[in-house]
Amino acid sequence: MLEVIQPGLETSVQDYPGRIGFWNQGFPPSGPMDSWSFRLANLAVGNPAGAAGLECQYMGPTLKFLRDGVIAVCGADMQAKLDGEALAMWESIAVKAGQTLSMSSAKSGVRAYIAIAGGIDTPPWLGSRSTFHKAGVGGMGGNALKKGQVVPVAQAKGTPGRKVKADSRPVFSTDKTWTIEVVPGPNDDWVDAAGHKQFLATNWKLSSKSDRTGFRLDGPQWTFAEKAHKKAPEHGAEPSNIIDQGYPLGAINLAGQTPIILVNDGPSMGGFINPYTVPSAAFWKLGQSKPGDLYRFKSVSVDEAQGLRKKLNAICAPASIA
Amino acid sequence: MIYEQPKFMPGGDRYALIEFGNEMNLELNFMAQGLATAIEQSKTKGVVETAPCFASMLVHYDPDAIDFADLKKEMMALISSLGSSDDIELDSRLFYFPTVYLDPWTKECIDDYCAKITKKEYDPAFIARLNGLADANQFARVHSGTEYWVSALGFWPGLPFMMALDPRCVLTAPKYNPPRTWTPQGTVGMGGASTAIYPVATPGGYQIFARIPVPIWDTEKRFPQFENSICLFKPGDRVKFVPVGVEEFNDVEAKVKAGTYVYNVVEYQRFSVRNYKKWVKSLDLKARF
Structure with a gap:
């Protein structure tokens, strides 16, 4: 007690x-x-x-x-x-x-x-x-x-x-910048090539308007593929609007022009696109970063993301305790 | 359109999104709900849970139990085994909600958004203009002129994503940019062609224009409707918004507080997709209420 x-x-x-x-x-x-x-x-x-x-x-x-x-x-x-x-x-x-x-x-x-x-x-x-x-x-x-x-x-x-064990512990960033893995999708085809390039080349700043439901990011304006402009009206007129859909946890949810990473207490569905998803193995970095810190996103494949998950699960095991 | 082949897209290391089409109709929602049911019945290895919505379904899977390529194969096989939706007949409850359209509370919320975040047109007037309606009053008449089909629950515990069953009442609207930081509990809003009710005060992205005093989720289970779940709705329910004034809203709200409110719901009806489609075919779709 x-x-x-x-x-x-x-x-x-x-x-x-x-x-x-x-x-x-x-x-x-x-x-x-x-x-x-x-x-x-x-x-x-x-x-x-x-x-x-x-x-x-x-x-x-x-x-x-x-x-x-x-x-x-x-x-x-x-x-x-x-x-x-x-x-x-x-x-x-x-x-x-x-x-x-x-x-x-x-x-x-x-x-x-x-x-x-x-x-x-x-x-x-x-x-x-x-x-x-x-x-x-x-x-x-x-x-x-x-x-x-x-x-x-x-x-x-x-x-x-x-x-x-010392080598089983996470190492936190000391310079306020973090490299966060992302897997393209599910809605990556709504963003154009310039938009993707910019997303991966930007130091995104973690906003103070962040909590356990979502991490808001400050950065440049997004650009979109033709698909995001020419679509049935039931999607909603803004380029980032899509017919409401299930959201993956970790989705980089593009609400208008503001990307919000959906974290542990986040919404399960909604009507905004998710061009990228942060895989489970990178969540600890979100959890240990503070408003004002900078994120640099690194694109990985589904296989790579699953490999990282396996590796992390192997560390979070009794063999790491001595 | 409904895709010939559903699209299968990754969501990080443990999710996949299956998209059946890129429009909103009952057919697509039946495919999504049908697939979720088929997965539950077949107990597909490695599937942790699903979240079907209007035209798509999200799968949460365990990559230690099934890889992405095998998951896709399993899902495609289940999809091809789904029967025609014409044959679907299911129990469908109908909820009546007293609703104040063009109410003071959502107005205050919009004013607050305009003052603190960014200026925008009054939501109901904005939707009316975009949909070629005369004004906010006609918008309220059209929006309340149909039953709504609960297609999915999500965003927030118990929040219903709904679509208008009467095609003459289908309206569309963009979502907020950027989203609101708060929305009053019980607010009715729409985005795209979807209508939702906010179960509690939360941030939100829908255009807002009405409010109901009746709880749609209840962790304390104060009303018999919540005996089996703290969420009022399940997919396949229907909702009818009944326009009332502020006075009646206050009256119902007081009854809810006192625990004496009686939910207005009918539970004897079955929804037949074949009959519904027949009815839709008989309508003059250009007519507006």
């Missing part, structure tokens, strides 16, 4: 892969934005990789442990302290009842993950404990943690002193 002394900016219960199977009713999966760090934190404390833990955004919480346990903090460095002493990240640590974990603002990256042996034990909703704040479902009463709440944790022993 954990008592919330200070909730931090937006700390929420998440599990991996989240609320899967309800896309056709409009429910997003939610889950951790950086599932690489999240899974390693769970594995370090001896949990299954997907067990429910906490995602801390920008500024972490202060939590009091109400019983002995084992925790691990991975992801962004929020200068975690246990009773005022610096707490090592990327390893499992024994905590005693009455001790306090305190975190401050992120020094590198944006999202930190706290795993607790046994996992957080809030009631699952549609098969997942992940919080979907915007609709008020999952997690602790459908919201981010609030001061004074007691977060339930399942009983488990856990093993302290297990470290995530």
Whole structure:
């Protein structure tokens, strides 16, 4: 059990892969934005990789442990302290009842993950404990943690002193620029050659109007193929308008002229084109970048994207813990 | 048009979009819904879930279980096994919603958008002009003159994507550029030829012009309609917007708050595609209400 002394900016219960199977009713999966760090934190404390833990955004919480346990903090460095002493990240640590974990603002990256042996034990909703704040479902009463709440944790022993191997950890950008893989499609044929060239040659700036539903990007105007101009009126007249369709998670959704990357809490359908899709293996980079950072997109094939996924899944495995 | 061969396009490492055509008609929606049902029944290996919409269906698959090329083969085989939509007959509930057209709440939202984001014409007047109607009042008459077919749920939990069943009431509109950052709960809007109801206050891209006081999703399940799902609708439902004034809206809203509202829904009808097509053929499509 954990008592919330200070909730931090937006700390929420998440599990991996989240609320899967309800896309056709409009429910997003939610889950951790950086599932690489999240899974390693769970594995370090001896949990299954997907067990429910906490995602801390920008500024972490202060939590009091109400019983002995084992925790691990991975992801962004929020200068975690246990009773005022610096707490090592990327390893499992024994905590005693009455001790306090305190975190401050992120020094590198944006999202930190706290795993607790046994996992957080809030009631699952549609098969997942992940919080979907915007609709008020999952997690602790459908919201981010609030001061004074007691977060339930399942009983488990856990093993302290297990470290995530150094070469298994994600390396965050230090110069505010990120290379993000994209797969062309599903609607890449709505953009003309100049538009594609420009998309891949631009440093897109992550807008502050970004959250767990979408990452808005600032950059140049798009140009379109003839198909986007000459079409049946039911698409809608703007070039980026298409008959409403299912959206892939990670889609670079072109709303008018503003590209929005649809992330974990994003919409399942809509009437804008998706010329590119960010594959699952690149999501952690979105999760660790902050407004003002620059994205440079790199086009990869479906096969390459699936290869990256395989590689990441191999890293997020017990062999990465020593 | 309906494509001779459906188009099969990738969406990153774990999605594919299957497009059946590039227009909106009931036929295409039946293909998308039919394929989703066929996948569910055949339990296709590696398919995690599907999201059928008006003219296309998104598949979420597990690349560890099936690769892109095999997925395409499996999908094409299922598509070719789908029967003619003429034979489809299905239970279809009809929901009546008290609706304030040209209401003060969406007006306020549009004014806010104009003040903070970018100037635009008042949405109902804009749609009227684009569709050759006299004014916003005629637009409201035409828009409310048909039943709507719930083709899909998506964008937001429980949000219905709908199409006008009466071809004389089909209207089209572009979507916002850029999208709105907020929309009042219960707003009725349209984009392309699709009409939707916003279940909660969310961002949005449709032109907006009306509002209903009745919840279409309810996590607390306060009304019997939500017993099996927190989403009111399922594909194949129909919706009729009944124009009312603000006073009646407020009255219904108070009943909803008190938990005494009774949903106006009929559940005894079956929708026959053959009968529907026969009726459409008999209409003078140039007529407007």
